[in-house]
Amino acid sequence: MMAPCFADANLMAVxxxxxxxxxxxxxxxxxxxxxxxxxxxLRLVExxxxxxxxxxxxxxxxxxEAQGLLDEHRRLVGEARKEAAEAMxxxxxxAETARLELVARSRKEAEELLLHARRQLDEDKxxxxxxxxxxxxxxxxxxxxxxxxxxxxxxxxxRELLERYVVELPQxxxxxx
Amino acid sequence: xxxxxxxxSLLLGAELGAEASEKQPSVADxxxxxxxxxxxxxxxxxxxxxxxxxxxxxxxxxxGHVYDFGPTKHVxxxxxxxxxxxxxxxxxxxxxxxxxxxxxxxxxxxxIVLFVRDEIALKTMDEQMADQYLPYLLTAFFxxxxxxxxxxxPFSATSVGNIAVTAALAGCTFVLMQxxxxxxxxxxxxxxxxxxxxxxxWMTPLMFPIELLGxxxxxxxxxxxLFANMIAGHIVIFFILGLVFIMHTPIxxxxxxxxxxxxxxxxxxxxLIQAYIFTMLSALFIGMSAHxx
Numbered sequence: 199m200m201a202p203c204f205a206d207a208n209l210m211a212v213x214x215x216x217x218x219x220x221x222x223x224x225x226x227x228x229x230x231x232x233x234x235x236x237x238x239x240l241r242l243v244e245x246x247x248x249x250x251x252x253x254x255x256x257x258x259x260x261x262x263e264a265q266g267l268l269d270e271h272r273r274l275v276g277e278a279r280k281e282a283a284e285a286m287x288x289x290x291x292x293a294e295t296a297r298l299e300l301v302a303r304s305r306k307e308a309e310e311l312l313l314h315a316r317r318q319l320d321e322d323k324x325x326x327x328x329x330x331x332x333x334x335x336x337x338x339x340x341x342x343x344x345x346x347x348x349x350x351x352x353x354x355x356x357r358e359l360l361e362r363y364v365v366e367l368p369q370x371x372x373x374x375x
Numbered sequence: 376x377x378x379x380x381x382x383x384s385l386l387l388g389a390e391l392g393a394e395a396s397e398k399q400p401s402v403a404d405x406x407x408x409x410x411x412x413x414x415x416x417x418x419x420x421x422x423x424x425x426x427x428x429x430x431x432x433x434x435x436x437x438x439g440h441v442y443d444f445g446p447t448k449h450v451x452x453x454x455x456x457x458x459x460x461x462x463x464x465x466x467x468x469x470x471x472x473x474x475x476x477x478x479x480x481x482x483x484x485x486x487i488v489l490f491v492r493d494e495i496a497l498k499t500m501d502e503q504m505a506d507q508y509l510p511y512l513l514t515a516f517f518x519x520x521x522x523x524x525x526x527x528x529p530f531s532a533t534s535v536g537n538i539a540v541t542a543a544l545a546g547c548t549f550v551l552m553q554x555x556x557x558x559x560x561x562x563x564x565x566x567x568x569x570x571x572x573x574x575x576x577w578m579t580p581l582m583f584p585i586e587l588l589g590x591x592x593x594x595x596x597x598x599x600x601l602f603a604n605m606i607a608g609h610i611v612i613f614f615i616l617g618l619v620f621i622m623h624t625p626i627x628x629x630x631x632x633x634x635x636x637x638x639x640x641x642x643x644x645x646x647l648i649q650a651y652i653f654t655m656l657s658a659l660f661i662g663m664s665a666h667x668x
Binding site: 208209212217220224243 | 407410412433442444445446450453454457460461464465467476485489510511538539540542543
């Protein structure tokens with residue numbers, strides 16, 4: 199049953215007509231598709247590959263450039279920061295010196311003022327003491343003159359005596375107190 | 376040639392067999408009728424009715440023989456596959472326009488084009504040759520895929536499952552092998568270099584015929600491999616489905632139909648693999664004949 203079927207089917211027969219049409223169809227297809235499809239597609243693919251390659255290169259270049267810029271920027275910022283810190287330190291030091299100077303000067307001035315005031319005071323005191331001494335002596339002479347009246351003729355001698363008394367007076371007062 | 380197209384004709388065959396027992400067409404008859412060429416295009420509708428187109432005979436007398444150059448079933452389906460292939464590839468190239476970014480169909484086609492270029496052409500030839508022969512290789516790959524792919528649809532036929540078609544394709548590769556060899560090494564250089572370097576001179580009378588024969592055996596193997604792989608799957612699928620009629624019981628369908636579907640899916644893979652193998656070997660042979668070995 200099977201044997202005649204294979205013979206009828208003739209699977210292995212190479213029909214010249216079919217070979218002819220296949221070659222015609224295939225060759226036409228090769229030429230047509232090469233022109234219309236394969237060449238344009240391959241060209242686009244190559245173009246894209248080139249673009250991707252170029253983009254990658256550009257990206258790499260841009261990145262290294264950006265890295266360089268970033269490094270430069272970092273360096274500059276670091277320098278600026280350092281400079282600022284130095285300026286700050288210098289300013290602080292300057293301020294400290296100025297302060298110390300100011301303090302020293304004002305202290306000196308104050309001391310001078312104090313000294314001056316003290317001297318003035320001493321002077322005034324001495325003057326007042328001298329004046330007071332004169333006034334007291336005169337007063338005492340006057341009082342004594344009034345008391346003693348004419349008994350004391352030799353005024354020069356008396357006066358000397360009285361001055362000694364007046365000088366001794368505070369000491370006597372202290373003793374009595 | 377397909378799963379669907381077979382069943383009605385087998386049923387028809389069975390009915391005919393019941394009516395006229397002396398003209399009983401077997402399952403094998405039906406199967407081989409579907410995988411071989413004919414001058415009839417048959418379409419059977421699922422719920423009765425059919426369309427039968429008789430194709431013309433164009434007898435041409437050549438060298439004392441009469442050959443029929445009329446388009447057969449396989450020629451028609453080859454043309455349909457070629458038109459579909461042209462439209463798909465053309466539209467894929469057109470769809471993207473000038474944009475460098477592929478999408479959808481162009482992406483798929485481009486992926487295959489790149490595969491053929493990088494994995495087949497550039498692996499077997501130098502860059503200049505690859506560029507030269509890429510259109511041929513790409514067309515061969517897509518032609519086989521589309522011709523066999525069309526054969527998976529109902530009522531269609533697989534033209535690359537015909538030995539005449541594969542012989543013609545292998546013949547094209549053969550011609551390009553000679554063209555590449557002669558254009559790269561010169562006419563005499565090519566035939567001189569058919570004999571591998573290092574073979575002693577006195578071996579020439581033995582080696583030359585062997586190498587010359589080798590050119591034809593390579594081509595022959597190319598032809599038979601594609602033909603056998605393309606037709607075998609179809610025959611197996613048909614016979615497995617035909618088991619229903621051979622066994623005279625529909626219960627077999629429980630096993631045979633899923634099995635046939637699995638084989639059908641396997642066919643899809645086989646088509647791609649065989650297209651790859653045919654293209655790869657063509658590229659290899661062309662590249663080999665261009666350079667002295």
